Amino acid sequence: MCPHHPSPNKPEDIVREEGAQLDFSRDMSYGDYLQLDAILGAQKPLSPAHDEMLFIIQHQTSELWMKLMLHELKAAIAHIASDELQPAFKMLARVSKIMEQLVHAWDVLATMTPPEYSALRPYLAQSSGFQSHQYRCIEFAMGNKNAAMLKPHAHSPERLAVVQAAYEAPSLYDEALRLLARRGLAMPESHTQRDWTKPYEASDAVEQAWLTVYRNPKDHWDLYQLGEELTDLEDAFRLWRFRHVTTVERVIGFKRGTGGTGGVSYLRKMLDVVLFPEIWRLRTDL
Numbered sequence: 001m002c003p004h005h006p007s008p009n010k011p012e013d014i015v016r017e018e019g020a021q022l023d024f025s026r027d028m029s030y031g032d033y034l035q036l037d038a039i040l041g042a043q044k045p046l047s048p049a050h051d052e053m054l055f056i057i058q059h060q061t062s063e064l065w066m067k068l069m070l071h072e073l074k075a076a077i078a079h080i081a082s083d084e085l086q087p088a089f090k091m092l093a094r095v096s097k098i099m100e101q102l103v104h105a106w107d108v109l110a111t112m113t114p115p116e117y118s119a120l121r122p123y124l125a126q127s128s129g130f131q132s133h134q135y136r137c138i139e140f141a142m143g144n145k146n147a148a149m150l151k152p153h154a155h156s157p158e159r160l161a162v163v164q165a166a167y168e169a170p171s172l173y174d175e176a177l178r179l180l181a182r183r184g185l186a187m188p189e190s191h192t193q194r195d196w197t198k199p200y201e202a203s204d205a206v207e208q209a210w211l212t213v214y215r216n217p218k219d220h221w222d223l224y225q226l227g228e229e230l231t232d233l234e235d236a237f238r239l240w241r242f243r244h245v246t247t248v249e250r251v252i253g254f255k256r257g258t259g260g261t262g263g264v265s266y267l268r269k270m271l272d273v274v275l276f277p278e279i280w281r282l283r284t285d286l
């Protein structure tokens with residue numbers, strides 16, 4: 001440090017000395033670029049309850065992360081379809097990390113007690129996360145296809161078209177299996193060309209193909225890596241489902257959901273969903 005020009009230590013002096021730009025009357029600023037007026041103007045509590053701000057922001061931030069997950073998932077699926085695995089791996093790893101972020105986000109919501117939630121719950125009317133179109137697109141992209149889940153979007157043709165497109169498109173796992181077939185692994189046609197809207201059905205032949213990969217990782221290194229990326233993803237997804245049902249039980253017990261389901265009983269059934277069945281089965285048979 002120069003003794004003739006000591007570094008300033010008053011906050012105002014630091015800002016001046018560093019040369020930070022302070023006038024944004026002509027230039028794009030942070031808030032302009034990020035559209036903060038739109039984002040920060042979108043929290044409109046309907047109740048006098050203190051905790052409604054938490055509830056709104058928890059869901060809005062989740063929807064933003066889901067938007068990024070979909071962006072990455074769609075690109076990963078397209079890259080796998082065109083045999084570009086390295087970029088797909090990076091995107092899938094990011095999706096898993098976002099899901100982990102959403103798993104930890106439950107800790108914030110769980111600070112809300114049953115009486116605190118009861119104060120705002122009547123204002124939610126029949127709305128429910130069950131109607132989240134982005135969440136449904138993620139489930140469809142992950143292969144959990146169910147035509148009934150299109151119905152909550154029927155009142156909005158534009159929204160329905162988006163969810164319907166995700167419903168009709170091959171899922172991440174469908175594209176993974178087509179890749180295995182292109183790599184010369186025996187794969188039944190029922191699993192490479194099928195009606196993508198049908199729920200996925202596990203197959204011994206598909207498990208055999210994955211077993212070939214997992215028994216000889218050195219010969220199929222990138223497919224082996226793909227298998228592990230899928231495992232990470234489903235692992236994180238299961239944790240999210242588990243934290244959801246546990247948070248719901250601690251906040252509303254076994255009350256029916258505002259979306260019309262049994263509530264915890266419905267969410268527990270969702271814990272049984274297996275997205276990539278052969279990826280799990282092969283572990284027993286290896």
Ligand code: HEM
Pocket residue numbers: 058059062063109117127128129130131132135244247248251252256257258259260261262263264266267270
């Ligand atoms: C106090 C907090 C919460 C409660 C009490 C709650 C309750 C429920 C219930 C009871 C359901 C079943 C559908 C119904 O009948 O309503 C449900 C579904 C759902 N919730 Fe929540 N939830 C909470 C927080 C969240 C958060 C933070 C998210 C994140 C976006 C979320 C996303 C979803 C989604 C996506 C579904 C559909 C799940 C599926 O179909 O598998 N929920 N929730």
Ligand SMILES: N[C@@H](CC(=O)c1ccccc1NC=O)C(=O)O
Pocket residue numbers: 059121124127128129130252256257258259
């Ligand atoms: N299904 C919840 C309500 C709920 O959680 C919710 C309502 C509106 C917007 C998002 C919600 N979050 C997840 O379902 C309940 O039964 O209390």
